Amino acid sequence: xxxxxxxxxxxxxxxxxxxxxxxxxxxxxxxxxxxxxxxxxxxxxxxxxxxxxxxxxxxxxxxxxxxxxxxxxxxxxxxxxxxxxxxxxxxxxxxxxxxxxxxxxxxxxxxxxxxxxxxxxxxxxxxx
Numbered sequence: 001x002x003x004x005x006x007x008x009x010x011x012x013x014x015x016x017x018x019x020x021x022x023x024x025x026x027x028x029x030x031x032x033x034x035x036x037x038x039x040x041x042x043x044x045x046x047x048x049x050x051x052x053x054x055x056x057x058x059x060x061x062x063x064x065x066x067x068x069x070x071x072x073x074x075x076x077x078x079x080x081x082x083x084x085x086x087x088x089x090x091x092x093x094x095x096x097x098x099x100x101x102x103x104x105x106x107x108x109x110x111x112x113x114x115x116x117x118x119x120x121x122x123x124x125x126x127x128x
Contacts, residue, residue, distance in 0.1 A: 021057070025050060063087050 041047070053060070061076045065087035074083040082088045 017057070021054065065090060 056075070059076050061074055061081065061083075063070070063072045063074060063083040064081040065083075067090075068083060068087050070087060071083040080088075082091065
């Protein structure tokens with residue numbers, strides 16, 4: 001249930017995430033579940049953990065690297081969307097590829113101008 005809340009929160013479905021979190025808490029207190037089981041004490045580590053999760057809900061993230069093998073669910077320190085440097089690498093690589101496709105030709109032309117090796121454009125020019 002907590003994992004489902006974590007995933008829903010990651011998909012920007014905060015209301016569903018909060019509902020699932022509340023449902024997990026309710027089940028721990030014996031509401032809607034097996035009434036024969038006694039809920040853990042208010043000072044039990046599980047309650048402390050749930051309180052911490054509730055207070056820091058916005059920090060719960062799912063790694064944006066679909067092939068993450070490290071920590072697919074993690075607690076973010078800031079705005080990061082990946083769990084580790086290893087998981088950031090594929091995204092950085094793709095970002096550089098997009099940038100190169102967009103600006104590479106212009107960059108190469110500027111480099112050629114600076115070196116004095118400017119080659120005329122291959123585009124057809126109008127004859128006077």
